[in-house]
Amino acid sequence: MTGLPENAAAKKLGLVIDLDICVGCHACAVNCKEWNDGGHSAPLTDEEPYGPDPLGVWFNRIHTYEAGDGPDGRTVHFPRSCLHCEEPACVTVCPTGASYKRAADGIVLVNADTCIGCKLCSWACPYGAREYDYADGVMKKCTLCIDRIENRNLPAEDRVPACVSTCPASARHFGDLGDPQSDVSRLVAERGGYALMPEMELKPVNRYLPPRAPADAPASTATAPAAPPVTDETTARAPAGGTGSRFLDWVDRTLSR
Template sequence: MRLGLVIDLDTCVGCHACAVACKEWNTSGTTAPLTDYDPYGARPSGVWFNRIRHYEVGEYPHNKTINFPMSCMHCENAECVTVCPTGASYKRAEDGIVLVDQNKCMGCNYCSWACPYGARELDRVSGTMKKCTLCIDRIYDREIPEEERQPACVLTCPAHARMFGDLDDPESPVARAVRQRGGYQLMPELNYNPTNHYLPPRVHAPIPTDDLKKKAVRKVKEWVNRVVER
């Protein structure tokens, strides 16, 4: 089993709801708290497992805004685990989730250097490295209804741009979405083989603008202009 997320860049509206839901759930979760520094001051900062960035892709008029959520990719070749000297970072054999044992971490930052995706952030208060747990305390919780056994970010996404599932199973909805939509991994040249995949924006036929029917007011305006010119 290889659990992970599939993120649809076509439908993501960039509302940051996934990041807020993540912060809310995990600040009382297994690696809690997600400390904030100066939250109401001039220089607010803090620990987040999920960050959304916004890019412009292409050149005008063929440009597009892409909202880009990023959290731990739960890589197959998780170098963050390889470089950890204490054994605090580990990758679970049964579902591929990468976790940090908060009782073993010595806060040397080395794993964050090894992560190309910026998934790991040091909590200055606890002195330990923290990261996305794929809501391990939700997805295996038998006390909550089965449809809610998903990461908080996936449940909250209003655009259904996030999907959670087993990418090892070729018939799972996530694997099918990756297959059908040409889902891809980030920075494949580094060979980390991330589990999370991104679905590119769909290619839409361009809306023609040159043969739009002219509005009546504009027609009158143009006629007036012609008359004045004469």
């Protein structure tokens, strides 16, 4: 049924993504694709993967943003996937009941056997989390790797979503955000984790941990050589927008006249 579960358990499984340490390597997206291409919503069809306009289904995509300007500006790598909302519009708009939210743990899933491929759920999702599989004619989305987290054939430490298990920077965390004592909930409380686009009132479960301000970043304990200090000399030689060479700057000025 596309009604939301009435007696939902307190359990809210979800992800916590640390934007401070995500390095933008796309490993989580690749491992997601790898696992889920044989998982619950398999296959994640690629169309013309070697053609000029490849198109394919991915549950997890990594954007990179610039925020702010000047010395306070930051480049932030931003993994984006389904947020497993507490009040998901994608579920309630579904005319067939194929889209549903599990009462036991809040995971939002699609039943590929009853989905009619009307795409309305993807229209209802402001996060762009659902992707239509043109070849299968059904909607697909992040399953939070239900076929890993409950998989008794896997060693206990591997029963986490593929994106979490593969992250080389440990920027991704999986757990119960409905339990205030869980590791993920404590991490969110400690770091000021936030929800995306709260104004859409869908109550996302996933949380993002903000990049730390440069001053708050923990002091580096690594033995990396210190960067050479920026002197007045070097800044004088490289005016904003300049090339760093007096000659080339002169050429640039002359040609710009």
